[in-house]
Amino acid sequence: MRIVEFDRIKEAVCAMCGQAACDLPDDVLEALKNARQKEHSELGREFFDQYLQNSEIARKERLPLCQDTGFAVFFIKMGSEVMIDHGTVSEAVNAGVREGYKKFFLRKSIVADPLFERKNTFDNTPAVIHLEQVPGDKLHITLAPKGGGSENMSALRMLKPSEGRQGVVDFVVNAVTSAGGNPCPPTIVGVGIGGTMEYAAYMAKKALLRKAGEHSSDDRYAQLEAEILEKINASGVGPQGLGGEITALAVNIEFHPCHLASMPVAVNLNCHTARHAEVEL
Amino acid sequence: MKKVLHTPFSESDIRALKAGDRVVLSGTVYTGRDAAHKRLCAMLDNGETLPVDLAGQAIYFVGPCPAPPGRPIGSAGPTTSGRMDAYSPRIIRQCGLRAMIGKGDRGEGVKEAMKEAGCVYFAATGGAGALIANSIIEAEVVAFDDLGPEAIYKLELKELPLVVAIDAEGNSLY
CATH class of the missing domain: 3.30.360 (Dihydrodipicolinate Reductase; domain 2)
Structure with a gap:
């Protein structure tokens, strides 16, 4: 022992x-810088510039992001x-x-x-x-x-297994786009598929911890992540919900065995200030 | 071009603003979130005088972080405005509120009241609380101290960057 x-x-x-409150993780910072290059909306780019400025002020002046x-x-x-x-x-x-x-x-x-x-x-x-x-x-x-604004835009549905892949895509895309500017887009979208009702929600939250830029190790789910991300970003919601190409930075899916009658799907959103810190003792 | 604005506002100041305008705002504003709005509306129900005079003023939907030593306030970005939709129409119509500052879209009831009374909705940048704190030069709690971060603060702004998200004609960027 x-x-x-x-x-x-x-x-x-x-x-x-x-x-965690003051230092935006490097992977999130990198994702924001990359996303700014892809954003065509002038206002959207102004928001990205403010996010980057904000992270510098927070880090230097030790103010929460x-x-x-x-x-x-x-x-x-x-x-x-x-x-x-x-x-x-x-x-x-x-x-x-x-x-x-x-x-x-x-x-x-x-x-x-x-x-x-x-x-x-x-x-x-x-x-x-x-x-x-x-x-x-x-x-x-x-x-x-976890901030309340993004948490409030969470969604969970017990889909019928017959709704399949398309059912998952539609549910997740709709959850993110109908949230509009409320969760402080661009968001990181955590998705939990399978398990029980509460386990799907747990996986959706856990999925938010994945480093930006990493994809599911299962190719089928990695492709699903890419397809959902593309559809979300085609919605035009944009940074702060005020229009643009970048509504989400990443879609991260976690999955788990589930009951033969069920297909739970949970969505948990993290704002662009996706904070985390870790330590090993 | 950014429009330079200062509180308090007249109706014509507000009606001159168009959705999409970039603005820098200075002057006094009051904070308020759902818990404070709920109390303000309860006071209106009881015919009591409100602890702050909101005529011509702006409410910023924010619950700031505590002030670290040597600063007037901690991080202070906007909260989701939709939670105030149940209360805002009444505050606009009955108290003469001219502007709201927050993030995210507003409901139809709020837009109706804004058009009718002449009120604008500014979007502040959600998640940029440290940057915004640098545009706040004074802060003091003026009501509902027991609500902690949800108390009403009187803030003195210096050139806070905002966007007109919904104007007084109901035009919206959302």
Whole structure:
């Protein structure tokens, strides 16, 4: 067994909160620069220039890229030989979020009750934590802060298997284009196909973590990604929904075995400020 | 060419703007998101005086990050305006609001009120919160402090770049 200290997890998470909020990952930056070259709309290009300027200011002045510093969503791979000296991984992560959102002046965006009081918890907890056990003695933590504007444009449908490939294309393209400017396009489109209802949604979110420019390792799904991306970008929604060629930067599909009666499809969008940070302890 | 604008606005200032115009805006604006709008409308229902006078003014749909030391405000980009569609027509008609700043399309009810009363909708750049923060030179909470980031702030803008997304004739870039 290998002991990982509670405080070490907490401190790592705290640092990641600041890093994720202020430093746009290089792959996203590169994708934005490439997309700007392809954008013909004059206004669209102005928006791309502002995105790039924004990322420079955020990095240099340590200001969050976006005021919506998000729901703190974690994907954690915990080695089966890892033990924490006290408490649980969830407690350590929440302690790190509480400290990080305060220390780096990030917005606290979580309300305690979704329907009635909607009172802010004022420390951005609780985080959403997806925990997976893997072989080995390492603890791998990925933080993907998720803004509300893009999250609100999510979609899920239990398609009939007979609707097939075309059914998936139509559903995803429609979800993205009908979202218009709300999710801050150009977006990264996460798609989960298969599994159960909640597992499809989980895959759609997980798909957002893929590095920009990487495609599905399965050729059939990689082709599907390309076709959906082309159709989305032919819609003319454009940057900020104000017209142009580039509505999405990437379409990332994850898939999973499913019930013989079902074909769940979930869509989760990430704004152009596609933030994530990771650490291995 | 960018049009240089300063708040407060007259009706003729607003009716002269056309969808697609690039603008730089300076002067005082008030922030407000759905929670603040809901309270403002409840106060109107009860015949109470609102904590801010919105006549001729602009509301910026934003919930900013806390101000780091030495700065008036943290990151401060626009939120999705559609969530205010339930409240905006009333604020426009009853309070004399002349401009809204946000991101994303607006509903028909909002556009009707904008045409009728003379109000414009500016798009700020969603996801450019750090850049926008550099156009905000002063900030103070003026109402609903308990709402945290959703409180009403009074902001002093200096040359904030915007686009007229929907004008007072109902022409829209969306």
